[in-house]
Amino acid sequence: MSTEPVRGLSGQSGAFVGRQPAGCNMYLETVSQEKNPKEVWQEHLKGVYESAKMMSNNALGRQRTPDRALKLMAKLHAITETNIGIVSARLQALPQAQREMMTPQCSAGCDYCCVQLVRVTACEVLAVYAFVKANFSEEAQEDLLKRLVETKEYTLSKPATTSFRHQCPMLVDHKCSVYFSRPFICRGINSASVAACKAGYAADSTGPAAIPIVDSMRDVAVSVRWGLKESMVEQGLEGPDLYLHLAMLTLMQDASAVDKFFVGEPVFQSAVIPANE
Numbered sequence: 001m002s003t004e005p006v007r008g009l010s011g012q013s014g015a016f017v018g019r020q021p022a023g024c025n026m027y028l029e030t031v032s033q034e035k036n037p038k039e040v041w042q043e044h045l046k047g048v049y050e051s052a053k054m055m056s057n058n059a060l061g062r063q064r065t066p067d068r069a070l071k072l073m074a075k076l077h078a079i080t081e082t083n084i085g086i087v088s089a090r091l092q093a094l095p096q097a098q099r100e101m102m103t104p105q106c107s108a109g110c111d112y113c114c115v116q117l118v119r120v121t122a123c124e125v126l127a128v129y130a131f132v133k134a135n136f137s138e139e140a141q142e143d144l145l146k147r148l149v150e151t152k153e154y155t156l157s158k159p160a161t162t163s164f165r166h167q168c169p170m171l172v173d174h175k176c177s178v179y180f181s182r183p184f185i186c187r188g189i190n191s192a193s194v195a196a197c198k199a200g201y202a203a204d205s206t207g208p209a210a211i212p213i214v215d216s217m218r219d220v221a222v223s224v225r226w227g228l229k230e231s232m233v234e235q236g237l238e239g240p241d242l243y244l245h246l247a248m249l250t251l252m253q254d255a256s257a258v259d260k261f262f263v264g265e266p267v268f269q270s271a272v273i274p275a276n277e
């Protein structure tokens, strides 16, 4: 996987709102020399989930602070990247034909999938927000605020029955401007075919594009995210899935929302994704 800002990821079922990608590449099923590789992988994912939840409970319990939460997010991001790296290494051991079919083709500047409404938890938004405050100039923050408002207005202008295709407000010059703090969904979606992403993008005027996701990488990100999300709910924090752009807008317009969130106030209600989406 590229370590540079990558143009995106998209399409995971339940990842970006309104996308139902094709999915493919259950590479573990093809590793025939291992005994029950699918079960081994499921056990591994369970361990990833449990680790994420335990770490989240430790950081988000009664002694929680914004700083502890940000350190937690850095650790969870690292766990995600490490385990995606494990998948990547396993892919390299496959026969060439399978490897070529399943290896991610994502690279910096390729952003066909960054045209979705991204689904996040509140802690993920806080990590993105902290990254913006620490790394963006005043001008860049103002530009981001404009893109967030513009995205909100765009979504409000679209009938609910039409598909969504609009550049993510975090995308700048075809690269993710918050790459190092990007949401789990964005980390987990890796495409095995740029051609398929391109075709899906071109055809998405009426419906979702089909992106051949590397399932095992997606499963890693989902497992970490699920551990975090369950912990947030158990610790009395706002737990519903949020639209990234609306939650970011909340924070950019009211910095006090960060502290309110950590004392359990529901500050992201305007960003909550309806249960049927």
Ligand code: SF4
Residues within 6 Å of the ligand: 006, 007, 008, 009, 113, 114, 115, 116, 118, 168, 169, 170, 171, 175, 176, 177, 178, 179, 182, 183, 186
């Ligand atoms: S947050 Fe970054 S990686 Fe995710 S959709 Fe937006 S631009 Fe793409």
